[in-house]
Amino acid sequence: MIGYIIRRILGLVIVILLASMITFFLMHAIPGGPFDELKMPLPAEVKAQILKKYGLDKPIWEQYLRYIWRALHGDFGVPFQSPTETVLSLIARVWPVTLQIGAITILLSFTIGILLGILSALRQNTWIDYLVTTLATLGTTVPNFVIAVWLMLIFSVTLRWLPTGGWGEPKHLILPVLAYFLAPTAVIARFVKVNFLEELRKDYVRTARAKGLPERTVIFKHVFRNALVPIITLLGPMIPDLATGSVFIEVTFRVPGLGKFFYTSAFNRDYPMIVAMILLIAVLWGITYLITDIVYALIDPRITFT
């Protein structure tokens, strides 16, 4: 087990190094830099000074090695779009916005998703079951910015209850969360339903019912626990996904979070921001996969590592 974890962590480090290398070199291979003639007409000497200040005059491999060295010391450089801050402080400033939406979305989608899943398993082939199936199909196939536009058309344009975008007040949270939470809720509901149905067909349920336990006890004390354990595999990958936010939702609703900054950074060729954000995302994903696998093994003793 310990050997397995160490090997997985080593694998994770290799993957992150590769990811950083690919992003770094691709980013610098893009024709045009942040200090192009058109964007910033500067005298040659001043430009040379700036390039020197940011280390852009060195060969790429040297820039990369310097970058990794500094990154290991917690210094990811200065974002070109906001030179008075550091990359870390900018991320620290905008990330909470995204985390706030992400946390509410996770909470809501798990409670509602599990509830809908159980209901549709217990009331199979009724309207609630069809509703869940329809929502699941919509949530997993239709792009979330399409859902965002529909929500805007309903709640902001027709009913005029909520603003079409912005940030700062609680009412600005509602539409982004709604647009965001449909897909994970749908996935969870469908997953819970399938698991619940599978569990209901097992022998111990028949035994419990045969010995005369009330249906409520059978469902909540016996089936409930066994059916919900596999949800951890779903929760794992959902956390980094929701924690890093959706570029589309944040752009649509003008939410100043991580996703929106990824977008502006990509548009403005802000190398330090982009590389740092991609690394952040890659690290988050890697760690969650690792933790999910370990936690799953701890819960289910049938899984062994080799």
Added chain:
Amino acid sequence: MRDVIRVYKKNKLAVFGFFVITIIVILAIFADVVSPYKYDEIDLISFLQPPSFKHPFGTDSIGRDLMTRIIYGARTSLIVGFSVQIIAVGIGVPLGLLAGFYGGKVDYWISRLVEVMTAFPGLLFAIFLMVWLGNGLINIIIALGVTSWVGICRVTRAKTLEIKGETFVEAVEALGASNSYILFKTILPNIIRPIIVMVGLGIPQAIFGEASLSFLGFGISDPMPSWGKMIQESLGYLQGYWYMGFFPTLSLAITVLCFNFVADGLRDALDPRMYGRRA
């Protein structure tokens, strides 16, 4: 083959999806004939018109007919959807076959590559490639193709591993067939069904991807219409001009949904063991 059609026909949603997609494909192919205007025809006098007999879906901020642009947008979506899958198959299938068949070092490095690709959320990587390549139809196809072969590669590898040990493969090997013969004439025909299913699931994802990239402004360049771009353009006008956002989102949603219905039907018909698993 008859079996496949019989199972497919049982799935009503899949039949419905196929029907709708046939209509969309016909509209897209004959866009020049069926659309009432030209997609880049600017009519500054009748800008931001609500739906009417003259303009069934209304007009945009510079007076272009929205129905025309939606029909041409279908053409863009379909071209991207299919071309991206051609690239994805072109990369994913050979890599999967090699990894599954040769194992060892080849498998190790291909698997690492797959892992790196999954470490990024696919669309972020595609955005990244678009920044590098610049806007345009061909570049979108490349960016999405390069980022969407991973699923196909995984399935191909797993199925190759599964089938490599079968007696008939050993028999062909014992008869002295070359490796390329075994790979392409013995193994590939036997794993083609799950690959077709993956392609079926991949088409709506590619359409989704194109719309997303164009929505963010990293996609199709003007004046070529794209649903994603039309949705983006509508955002500033939604308050007063609902139809600008309504029709493109509806077209995109219907197309993506119907392709998914078809893919589900194909999966049930071609690869019953995959049932319930989604890529």
